[in-house]
Amino acid sequence: MTVLVALPVLLPLLAAALSLIVMRSPRMQRLIGATVLTAIAVIAGALLAEADKHGPVVLQLGGYAAPFGITLVADRLAALLLLTSALVTLAVLIFSIGQRITDYGRQTASTAFHPMYLMLCTGVSLAYLTGDLFNLFVAFEIMLASSYVLITRRTTAERVRASMTYVIVSLTSSLLFITMIALVYAATGTVNLAALPEKIGELDPGVQTSLGLLMVVVFGIKAALVPLHFWLPDSYPTAPAPITAVFAGLLTKVGVYALIRTQTLVFIHDESWTVLLVVALLTMIVGVLGAIAQNDLNRMLSFLLVSHIGYMLFGLALFTVIGLAGVILYVVHHITVQAALFLTSGLITRHTGTVSLHAMSGVAKAYPLVAVLFALPALSLAGIPPFSGFVAKIALLQAGAAVGTPAAYAVTAAAVLTSLLTLFAVTKIWVGAFWGKVGEPHPDPDPTDEVTVGTGSTSKGMLVATGGLVAVSVLIAVFAGPLADMSERAAADLLDGGAYRTAVLGEAGGD
Amino acid sequence: MTVNITMAVVLAGLYTVGFYLLMQRSLMRVILGIVILGHGANLFLQVAGGPPGEPVFAGSALIEAMVDPLPQALALTAIVITFALTTFLLALAYRSWALLGHDEVQDDVEDRRIREAERRREGMDESDEPDTEPAEAVAGFEAPEASEEVPR
Numbered sequence: 261m262t263v264l265v266a267l268p269v270l271l272p273l274l275a276a277a278l279s280l281i282v283m284r285s286p287r288m289q290r291l292i293g294a295t296v297l298t299a300i301a302v303i304a305g306a307l308l309a310e311a312d313k314h315g316p317v318v319l320q321l322g323g324y325a326a327p328f329g330i331t332l333v334a335d336r337l338a339a340l341l342l343l344t345s346a347l348v349t350l351a352v353l354i355f356s357i358g359q360r361i362t363d364y365g366r367q368t369a370s371t372a373f374h375p376m377y378l379m380l381c382t383g384v385s386l387a388y389l390t391g392d393l394f395n396l397f398v399a400f401e402i403m404l405a406s407s408y409v410l411i412t413r414r415t416t417a418e419r420v421r422a423s424m425t426y427v428i429v430s431l432t433s434s435l436l437f438i439t440m441i442a443l444v445y446a447a448t449g450t451v452n453l454a455a456l457p458e459k460i461g462e463l464d465p466g467v468q469t470s471l472g473l474l475m476v477v478v479f480g481i482k483a484a485l486v487p488l489h490f491w492l493p494d495s496y497p498t499a500p501a502p503i504t505a506v507f508a509g510l511l512t513k514v515g516v517y518a519l520i521r522t523q524t525l526v527f528i529h530d531e532s533w534t535v536l537l538v539v540a541l542l543t544m545i546v547g548v549l550g551a552i553a554q555n556d557l558n559r560m561l562s563f564l565l566v567s568h569i570g571y572m573l574f575g576l577a578l579f580t581v582i583g584l585a586g587v588i589l590y591v592v593h594h595i596t597v598q599a600a601l602f603l604t605s606g607l608i609t610r611h612t613g614t615v616s617l618h619a620m621s622g623v624a625k626a627y628p629l630v631a632v633l634f635a636l637p638a639l640s641l642a643g644i645p646p647f648s649g650f651v652a653k654i655a656l657l658q659a660g661a662a663v664g665t666p667a668a669y670a671v672t673a674a675a676v677l678t679s680l681l682t683l684f685a686v687t688k689i690w691v692g693a694f695w696g697k698v699g700e701p702h703p704d705p706d707p708t709d710e711v712t713v714g715t716g717s718t719s720k721g722m723l724v725a726t727g728g729l730v731a732v733s734v735l736i737a738v739f740a741g742p743l744a745d746m747s748e749r750a751a752a753d754l755l756d757g758g759a760y761r762t763a764v765l766g767e768a769g770g771d
Numbered sequence: 772m773t774v775n776i777t778m779a780v781v782l783a784g785l786y787t788v789g790f791y792l793l794m795q796r797s798l799m800r801v802i803l804g805i806v807i808l809g810h811g812a813n814l815f816l817q818v819a820g821g822p823p824g825e826p827v828f829a830g831s832a833l834i835e836a837m838v839d840p841l842p843q844a845l846a847l848t849a850i851v852i853t854f855a856l857t858t859f860l861l862a863l864a865y866r867s868w869a870l871l872g873h874d875e876v877q878d879d880v881e882d883r884r885i886r887e888a889e890r891r892r893e894g895m896d897e898s899d900e901p902d903t904e905p906a907e908a909v910a911g912f913e914a915p916e917a918s919e920e921v922p923r
Binding site: 415416417431438439490 | 805809813816841860863870871879
């Protein structure tokens with residue numbers, strides 16, 4: 261059973277190499293990608309069932325016992341997110357294969373895409389499963405390095421500008437990450453996440469706080485917390501739709517995951533953390549106001565993404581079981597919904613030939629299916645019952661009210677306000693894009709550019725992929741009960757930490 | 772734990788220079804900033820392992836006299852990663868220079884929009900005000916024409 265933990269990392273890594281070898285055969289590349297991602301989803305499901313029943317599944321790599329070797333750990337949270345991510349990456353892969361076939365026919369190969377996409381999945385899986393701070397850095401680098409390649413493919417002047425920002429900001433945060441690791445190691449002498457809490461607990465409170473804050477900054481840049489979010493709405497919208505979807509769905513959420521992991525496991529907080537509450541409030545409000553000010557569909561969705569990171573931060577900042585359970589539900593919901601929205605935005609822009617909300621109209625009449633595919637995740641994002649967003653938001657609001665301090669109430673109020681403003685923002689998209697007379701598609705400004713190419717044509721594959729993601733988000737709402745129970749158990753694990761430490765370090769480390 | 776003052780000063784210098792260069796407008800300087808900051812971070816990992824000592828070969832020295840090998844392994848990994856990413860960054864910067872014809876960091880899109888809106892409002896108030904900064908006119912990337920030998 262334990263060997264299963266290594267597979268979500270190993271399979272895509274090997275498949276990436278294989279995919280590069282068979283790059284002359286697009287059919288093989290597609291087959292490899294789809295098979296491996298399906299396999300990861302199945303394995304993640306098995307890991308989740310196992311972790312839920314018997315506690316975290318642990319693999320000590322190379323047989324070196326923790327805390328000296330590298331440890332892979334699949335606990336409830338990691339397995340749940342791994343499963344969600346696998347489903348989203350699979351859907352996005354099908355979407356981009358569909359798009360590729362529609363645009364260029366079956367026989368053309370896009371050499372770099374498949375291997376890089378699989379590397380991205382490797383990085384994401386490793387980030388979820390690793391039980392070691394330095395290995396987390398390596399996971400981030402694998403993920404980011406492949407995302408650099410994906411975002412800079414077929415560079416136009418606009419895209420090179422945006423991706424430059426992205427690469428430099430990400431690199432800076434990675435260098436801060438190394439600095440943080442050096443400081444943590446100098447202070448404690450270990451980088452194993454399970455061994456750290458005890459050592460950190462012995463440190464001076466001032467040192468503890470500064471290490472904790474440095475971690476918030478490092479992961480905050482990746483997760484795009486206000487005021488560290490400026491790079492995101494600038495760089496994401498320039499990439500092709502499927503790439504943006506997977507970035508928006510996964511990369512920021514991996515940052516959030518790292519934040520949750522380190523703040524609960526390594527630093528033990530007994531009460532809500534006001535600094536983080538303030539950041540959560542700012543992130544929600546600034547993000548959603550930024551979204552309302554936009555006219556570009558993708559930029560608007562990117563700002564909404566920033567805004568909703570605030571919700572996850574809110575639940576984390578409370579440091580209660582219900583709060584964290586809400587965060588876990590929210591992350592699962594948001595990964596699927598945000599990816600679905602960006603895929604739909606890809607469909608819309610292919611029909612209209614523009615991303616400007618002023619310039620498009622009448623999509624609902626011309627393509628009713630696209631309208632449905634947009635409406636469901638959009639309502640879910642705004643938190644309208646009975647969709648998944650509602651379930652996740654209500655959990656967070658309850659958690660906020662349960663804590664009951666003035667700061668918690670303030671952020672709870674901001675969360676409700678943000679929810680309403682999100683509804684306003686998606687209504688703006690709806691009015692701009694879907695209502696009105698059916699407009700003529702705008703001519704492609706640059707026929708060689710992949711982002712706007714192929715106006716007016718969508719294949720079944722793309723619709724099925726988007727529909728699949730929307731269906732997953734609806735299923736999250738249908739199975740909200742069991743999922744909420746699972747999240748609560750995962751959250752209790754996180755706050756307790758004992759099970760994780762015992763599983764990694766053996767009996768001695770637990771207690 | 773003893774503190775190595777020389778190393779501390781060198782690290783402080785590297786970080787300062789790195790962050791200073793990161794905030795420059797020329798892309799080349801930004802990349803140099805990343806490189807220097809990377810050196811700082813990697814050196815920091817090394818220093819985190821404590822004072823120098825005997826090499827780690829079983830039986831060659833007393834265990835107490837040996838250095839901690841883990842930070843060295845970490846630093847080695849980090850060096851490889853920063854090295855690879857620096858190469859990538861250089862390639863990207865070259866591409867940027869080939870496409871845009873200059874190596875300036877472009878303005879933020881929101882900043883440009885705000886400035887444009889401001890200019891339009893001013894234009895409405897006193898329409899005879901001449902545009903003071905023609906070089907910065909709208910949409911930052913209508914750069915001077917791209918050089919001829921654009922690699923494809």
